[in-house]
Amino acid sequence: MLKARALPKVLQNLRLPAAAAPLFIVSCPDLVIAQCKAGIIGSFPALNARDEPGGPVMLEVWLKRITEELDRYNQHNPDRPAAPFAVNQIVHRSNERLERDIDICTRWKVPVWITSMGARVEVNEAAHSCGGIALHDVINNTYAKKAIAKGADGLIAVAAGAGGHGGPQSPFALVREIREWFDGPLLLAGAVSTGEALLAARVLGADLGYIGSPFVAMDEADADPAYKEMMVKGGAEEVMTSALFTGHPGNYLRDSVRRAGLDPDNLPKDWDASVMPDDSPLPKAWREIWGAGHGIGAVKSVGPAAEVVDRIESEYRAAIERMRAEIC
Template identity: 25%
Template sequence: MSTKLTELLNIKHPIIQAPMFLVSNVAMVTEAMKCGIAGCIPALNYRTLEELRAAIKALKANKGDGGAFGFNLIVNKSNPKAKDQLRVICEEGCDFILTSLGNPEETIREAHAVGIKVFCDITNLQYAQKVESLDADAVVAVNNQAGGHRGNLSPQDLIATLVENLKIPVISAGGVGQKSDIDKMLSYGAVGVSVGSPFIASEEASVTDEYKQACVDYGANDIVMTERISGTPCTVINTPYVQKIGTKSTWIESILNKNKKLKKWVKMIRFSIGMKATEKAAKKATYKTVWVAGPSIEHTKAILPTKEIIKRLIT
């Protein structure tokens, strides 16, 4: 299946295994590359720059003829490691960087200088036109079916709007759990898809079996939005614990978020607290579980090897 995305990354199928905090790892992406798709890992999955550098070296060693790999960078002030992570990635090299939650101007400039392509997460036309003006290679259109931080528009509406108004390619993110979903996104005008949640229940994922099994046991109707992780609405599985703590920001956070001077710091603190809680839930099974996932877990019926999940997406 040849599209602009397969040409950009020299891959066999127009699919990016989406970067997922704590879930994505070298083993998952290696299997993705073997199957002819691209894989992406959040740079924040690595606590130190040495660990990030080692992961890049391992992926380069594992890369075959038909795959590609990249890293996700959160480029706003909630990630003080961004500059150093960008430096290491550019020094070691990869096929692409996927930016999220901020201004990607520096990332695009530095990455292009060493031949790395840059795709930017967007949720609306205004921001898409901004990153196009900065010379991004493509946009990743995050729709209202995505897991994690998602957009407000349906896949069809968002893709159609972007294709009509942009010159750069549009990659769709959200709502893909099987091949018919990919066909649908391509029919709307996307050049490929970014798929995350179905891979949580992969054998290679770096999370507990309880988290993986939750993606099997729960479905699309069990996904809710919460403000309690990062301060920005995020999709999670509606476990009993999530029901207990609620999904809205605390009253103190709500008041502070209205203060322009304090809002940035409140979001940084909430992001830090939320990431630690998510990490604890992903790596240790307790009654306090907050599991991030999207509605495409509807098609997850068993914990499977990554290659079997990809087979479901391409056949």
């Protein structure tokens, strides 16, 4: 295995070696700001900032608020500054906003760019042009190599158990294969909901854990109260995998499928997966069919996002001490 290199400055000096995953529809400025102030990288999908007819460009509004509020916080807390934030760009050809959103993020000098659904040279170049870094979602080693070849600075290994469009591979296999040739920034997604899981991700070779599901249930998240309640009540066995709703395998809460009037154990078999989600007569993924990862058993209550970070930090430090005691 290659010796890990020093991380880019933007990924250093975090309270915890962790980033919050961008949650479609759920992540919003309140949540991102809370995550950053708590000491981990906060993030949101650019497409969450939805424009209203005749209204302002909401991505501009969101970036202005996040940037200015974090700047004010840092001025008042020079000894414990906020972590940087990230914006997720869906680079699939179906994203008609991509070019516009790239220009906006470049202007606002977004420090961390997360790209999904395809690797694009021009997006990575835009990130670099404003001093940012680009991290790309991958579910296997082949996609990882393609992303780095196209100029990504780092990778997010989306392993089995991740919420939303989780990958099928074990994190043990996926991280190992990537680390055989890549010594740059590597994040691991897939049930990283506890401090023990975060430490395990580091032991495997990841630089940071990628935390998603616990933040759905937080006060600052823009999630339906019923969604938050399901996250609190659920465990890994309540998560099902289906490609029905988007044409790509995704992990969803079984109760949300039932709530939408479908039987999770007997889903339709004759839906044309080539039909884009907006054209489907089925309930809409993310808005009606709610994503979740296998780590939801760690979600015990609704509360401030900072409490998630506090809990994971406490568990992480305790796990390090247990391992140190056993090994030494």
